[in-house]
Amino acid sequence: MYARDILSRPVVTVRPQTPLREATALLAEHGFAALPVVDDGEHVVGMLSESDALAAESARTGTNVEAVMTSPAMVVEPGTLTGVIAARMLALHLRSMPVVEAGVLVGIVARRDLLRALICDDASIESKVRARLDNYTGSRRQWTIAVADGRVSIRGRFADADEQRTVSALAMTVEGVEDAHTVPESPPAPGQAKAPPLSEWLQRKADETIG
Structure with missing residues (x-):
């Protein structure tokens, strides 16, 4: 900005x-x-x-x-x-x-003006990160997303460490994000479905765009 x-x-x-x-x-x-x-x-x-x-x-x-x-x-x-x-x-x-x-x-x-911009910018980043993650998981996760000065914290249940890394990587693809990390609140619920690997999701999106 x-x-x-x-x-x-x-x-x-x-x-x-x-x-x-x-x-x-x-x-x-x-x-x-x-x-x-x-x-x-x-x-x-x-x-x-x-x-x-x-x-x-x-x-x-x-x-x-x-x-x-x-x-x-x-x-x-x-x-x-x-x-x-x-x-x-x-x-x-x-x-x-x-x-x-x-x-x-x-x-x-x-x-x-700077403070107002900071608040608006963080809110915009939060909205974009949420949309990106919802698109990735199909809205199957109830994650809490907090943004401060471009640093993103994603709290909730994750299927495993791989999913945590994937979620952080996805958040980092949003413009304005300086850092992203996950905070698991508790072990995943029994039978909780795991989101697809990031590479598979990206390929699917590319196919949808071409199609």
Whole structure:
């Protein structure tokens, strides 16, 4: 997933010449952690954070945004991976980052956008893994699937160790899965049917596609 998939827009911005009190009011009104500062061409020239505004007010310095903003601003491009954005935010203690294309502001990504994407992505992966396993076993298994940060845990009854390995391998074929493991809850029920070998299942699917 990339910045373009989760960015928010339109973006509330201020100009370098915006009075500091006016910019501070915007921060308070919208509950933002920071505001991008842009020039007449919508190029990001800085960021005005809550900390910048508070420090300026306490020191009674500056009458406009340009005097207290942080510059240059740390920005990302639409094609930047969300994992990269998250790492930069944590390393630099940022709560939001402007998204620019050819230097022009096109959106902004906040930590809440990353968290929302993480939740949605894990839910999507869980759904795809469940569909893949149901297709493989014919819905004969009642497995509990949990996903966190792309790591899949599949809990329930398995016919044997071979089936556990097969199920893990199938889960790993789903895009976005970083790791997959099984957690057997109890021995298989007497007479529990074993799903077909993975190679046999794949061949059957290939035959169905050709047919």
